[in-house]
Amino acid sequence: MLASMYPRMVARDFAPAGFARQILKDLDMLHDLAKDLAVPTPMSSQTANLYRILNSKGHGELDGIAVLKLFDGNDNV
Numbered sequence: 001m002l003a004s005m006y007p008r009m010v011a012r013d014f015a016p017a018g019f020a021r022q023i024l025k026d027l028d029m030l031h032d033l034a035k036d037l038a039v040p041t042p043m044s045s046q047t048a049n050l051y052r053i054l055n056s057k058g059h060g061e062l063d064g065i066a067v068l069k070l071f072d073g074n075d076n077v
Contacts, residue, residue: 005065014059014066021060024051 008014027048034041050067059066 008063009065009068012068014062014069016061016063018064019060020051020054020062020064020066023064024048024055024060027051 027044030044031041031048034044050070051064054060054062054067054070057069059069062069
């Protein structure tokens with residue numbers, strides 16, 4: 001998966017192959033399941049927070065790799 005995503009990340013090609021909003025939905029479902037099972041998921045929770053910020057900035061229709069925008073001072077996120 002990284003082999004196909006990495007070149008797009010470097011090129012900052014955020015055209016959707018999947019949507020950031022869908023990743024957030026999936027992470028929220030994972031959180032709910034983990035909560036029901038009393039299993040901590042700190043990394044997934046942090047990832048969900050990043051996608052929540054990305055979505056709140058209006059980037060939910062971009063590809064999931066657009067989360068990189070949060071770490072780039074050149075982007076207006």
